[in-house]
Amino acid sequence: MQSHLDQTFSALADPTRRAMIAHLSRGEASVSELARPFLKSMSLPAVTKHIKVLEKAGLVTKTREAQWRPCRLNAAALRDVADWTHQYQKFWEESFDRLEQYLKTAKVKENKKGKKHGKS
Amino acid sequence: MEKANKSNAISITRAYEAPLKAVWDAWTDPKQIAQWWGPRGFTITTHSRDLRVGGTWRYTMHGPDGVDYPNVTQYLEVEKYQKLVYDHGGDDTRAPMFRVTVLFSETGGKTKMEMTMSLATPEDLAEARAIIKQAGGNSTWDRLAEFLEKESTTKEIFVINRTFEAPRDRMFEMWINPEHLSQWMGPAGSTMKLIRSDIRKGGGIFYSMSGDNGTMYGKAHYLEIDPPHKLVYTQHFCDEQENVSRHPMAPTWPETMLTRVVFEEESGDRTRVTVIWEVYGSATPEEVATFINGRSGMTQGWGGSFDRLDEYVASSGVKVA
Numbered sequence: 408m409q410s411h412l413d414q415t416f417s418a419l420a421d422p423t424r425r426a427m428i429a430h431l432s433r434g435e436a437s438v439s440e441l442a443r444p445f446l447k448s449m450s451l452p453a454v455t456k457h458i459k460v461l462e463k464a465g466l467v468t469k470t471r472e473a474q475w476r477p478c479r480l481n482a483a484a485l486r487d488v489a490d491w492t493h494q495y496q497k498f499w500e501e502s503f504d505r506l507e508q509y510l511k512t513a514k515v516k517e518n519k520k521g522k523k524h525g526k527s
Numbered sequence: 528m529e530k531a532n533k534s535n536a537i538s539i540t541r542a543y544e545a546p547l548k549a550v551w552d553a554w555t556d557p558k559q560i561a562q563w564w565g566p567r568g569f570t571i572t573t574h575s576r577d578l579r580v581g582g583t584w585r586y587t588m589h590g591p592d593g594v595d596y597p598n599v600t601q602y603l604e605v606e607k608y609q610k611l612v613y614d615h616g617g618d619d620t621r622a623p624m625f626r627v628t629v630l631f632s633e634t635g636g637k638t639k640m641e642m643t644m645s646l647a648t649p650e651d652l653a654e655a656r657a658i659i660k661q662a663g664g665n666s667t668w669d670r671l672a673e674f675l676e677k678e679s680t681t682k683e684i685f686v687i688n689r690t691f692e693a694p695r696d697r698m699f700e701m702w703i704n705p706e707h708l709s710q711w712m713g714p715a716g717s718t719m720k721l722i723r724s725d726i727r728k729g730g731g732i733f734y735s736m737s738g739d740n741g742t743m744y745g746k747a748h749y750l751e752i753d754p755p756h757k758l759v760y761t762q763h764f765c766d767e768q769e770n771v772s773r774h775p776m777a778p779t780w781p782e783t784m785l786t787r788v789v790f791e792e793e794s795g796d797r798t799r800v801t802v803i804w805e806v807y808g809s810a811t812p813e814e815v816a817t818f819i820n821g822r823s824g825m826t827q828g829w830g831g832s833f834d835r836l837d838e839y840v841a842s843s844g845v846k847v848a
Contacts, residue, residue: 496666496822
């Protein structure tokens, strides 16, 4: 998981790739659509390489449905990053969820123990 | 924080460490309300506000994911420093989603806020509860506490709370008995191990927390234990040898945090547990900024996340492919 996050982070650490993510956050796009804004400053193979990095990090998937295989943002991978950035809200929400569950199981145990005191 | 007194109503009671006037102003001054209204991560734009009987408040809530939600509130009762009644969520084409009654009262410099949200039917109530939970709607009342604290002391705090179905003594026990504490503290899928534990005033714990992102070590030092009311401790990350360290993913996270946990009784043997977090000791402006950014969660959108990401990548030496 750690290495997976590292890969996600390093993929996102590049401004070109972030611009691509921003583009895809508005909907899926073909490789050429995604490449267009960058072709003034870099070659198509260079752009394609950036897309490959995003794919490898699991941030972008190419759908199989259409013949032109558009690129699509993988929301789950981005969510991992988001989770990390607001993790202390998450930390307490999830701790409280666990505490609620734990109170239920601990209660069952104590009720069993408490039976000899007359309450059934 | 929340209980159903009728099958189609939600009741929320909160006490704020602020005088009544401050709480009323926070609710009624558009400039102030913009700073806390809505779930964590949301911002609002007020289009018009007419705080009087029959008047409306039209505003747009901007979600952390960039989605806008238009809102209309119509005031039915406005009694300064005492009471507000309003219908929420209706517009020209649809009926209001629910009616809210808010009662304000002050005791000893603290302000009690009692809200009741009424819905048309129990089914509507169930749906509203689901929507509120999904959007993190209850964090609005935590944000109000944070806002009031900032207004009165300029201190930045993080507030979160929940009401549990258990008596107060038992809830307190969950926090100070190491056997219980390690069973639930930490996010889903994590495991807390207490390596050393001495939970008493002046004592402390040394623990590890393992989860998806690896194993972290931390220490807490108890400053105040007042059963079953209050618990105060400081906390910092450390390495396996208990040396103070930084979180590898958040190098500018403040070195020491102060946690206050307040236990309050609610009706029906319930207990509201409030956790208040603040930066402790001398912290750099950068550390305080990290704390504030983290609190607002997704408010910064991807921009904020990416800034922290850059920081992380720069400091951790991850090679950019």
